Amino acid sequence: MKKICIFLLCTFLMTSCVYWGMYHFSDDDLVWLSPYDEGDTILFRSETDEMDTLIVNEKYVKDIYWPFMENEARNVMEAYGFLDIDLWHDSQSFFSGISITKVKEGGLRVSLPFTRIKKVPLESELKMQQKQIGEKKYTDVFVCTRTDSIFYSKNSPPVQFYLWSKSKGLLQYKYLNGEVYTFYKKIPRKK
Numbered sequence: 001m002k003k004i005c006i007f008l009l010c011t012f013l014m015t016s017c018v019y020w021g022m023y024h025f026s027d028d029d030l031v032w033l034s035p036y037d038e039g040d041t042i043l044f045r046s047e048t049d050e051m052d053t054l055i056v057n058e059k060y061v062k063d064i065y066w067p068f069m070e071n072e073a074r075n076v077m078e079a080y081g082f083l084d085i086d087l088w089h090d091s092q093s094f095f096s097g098i099s100i101t102k103v104k105e106g107g108l109r110v111s112l113p114f115t116r117i118k119k120v121p122l123e124s125e126l127k128m129q130q131k132q133i134g135e136k137k138y139t140d141v142f143v144c145t146r147t148d149s150i151f152y153s154k155n156s157p158p159v160q161f162y163l164w165s166k167s168k169g170l171l172q173y174k175y176l177n178g179e180v181y182t183f184y185k186k187i188p189r190k191k
Contacts, residue, residue, distance in 0.1 A: 017068055017069050018067050018068055018069065019067055019068075019069055019075060019076060019077045020075045020076055021075075021076040021077070021104055022064075022065070022067065022076070022077045023076070023077065023078045023079060023102040023103060023104055024063050024065070024079050024102060025061070025063050025079045025081070025100075025102050025108075029079075029100060029102060029108050029123075030061070030081070031166055031167050032081075032098060032100050032108075032110060032166055033059065033061065033081050033082075033083055033098070033100065034167065035165075035167065035168050035169030036056045036059065036083055036085070036169055036186075037056065037059055037188065037189065038056055038057070038058055038059040038189065039056060039188075039189025040055075040056040040186060040187065040188055040189055041053060041054070041055055041056075041186075041187040041189075042054040042055075042056075042169070042170070042183065042185070042186050042187070043183075043184040043185045043186075043187070044170075044172075044173075044181040044182060044183055044184055045181065045182060045184040046179050046180060046181050046182075047179070047180055048179075050179070050181075051184070052087060052088060052089045052181050053087075053088040054085055054086070054087050054088075054170060055085065055086045055088070056083060056084070056085055057084040057085065057086060058082075058083070058084040059081075059082075059083050059084075060081060060082055060084075061079075061080075061081035062079065062080045062081065063079035063080075063081070063102075064077060076104055078101050078102050078103055078104065079101070079102040080099070080100070080101050080102075081099065081100050082097050082098065082099035082100070083097050083098050083099075084097045085097050085098075085113060087114075087157055089157060089175075094114065094156060094157040096113040096114045096115075096156070097113060098110070098111065098112055098113050098164075099111045101120070103122075107122035107123060107124055108122065108123040109121065109122055109123075110122075110123050110126060112142065112144055112164060113162075113164070113170070114144075114156040114157060114159075114162070115144065115156070126142050127142070127143075128140050128141060128142055128166070129141050129142070129143060131143075131163060131171070133163070133171055133172055133182060133183075134182070138163075138165045138167075138168060138171065140165055140166040140167055141163050141164065141165050141166075141171065142163070142164050142165075142166070143161060143162075143163055144161060144162050144163075144164065145160065145161040146159070146160060146161070157173070157175070158175055158176045158177075159173045159174060159175050159176065160174045160175070160176055161173065161174055162174075168183075169183075170183065171183050
């Protein structure tokens with residue numbers, strides 16, 4: 001009887017304390033978070049030489065390989081990462097971020113900055129485009145407009161559109177008043 005109780009206890013512990021599924025980031029998934037590091041300052045310049053500042057407050061990635069659950073209510077481990085950013089324009093801060101989650105459906109959910117959506121799309125659902133900005137050509141750009149099915153949150157900058165590159169981050173945006181701001185310079189955090 002004692003052996004049966006020990007067997008049942010071990011079986012219970014193994015089935016209730018181990019993740020049933022684990023979904024990890026690939027190197028390609030992490031490209032979404034690669035443009036910035038915590039503490040970076042990114043400058044954007046308008047056509048009239050006005051400057052906006054983007055500050056990276058935090059960068060976080062959770063992708064564990066230990067199969068035993070922590071103090072979680074879920075039995076599936078989906079890798080998760082985000083960038084917490086503030087965009088400063090005319091002494092006003094618009095805060096948001098980008099987050100990625102590796103999901104069991106086999107894809108990567110990408111939540112883009114300054115948006116609130118009903119369902120976070122899979123990366124494969126994003127319509128990536130090729131864009132030329134100045135002399136540089138980018139092949140992995142998502143164009144987010146106010147008319148998309150994406151709803152801006154109350155903390156969003158009043159923009160008509162923005163261009164976000166998977167590998168380079170925020171490239172360009174246009175305010176409702178017609179001002180266009182383009183990436184100018186990245187100032188890495190001093191270590």
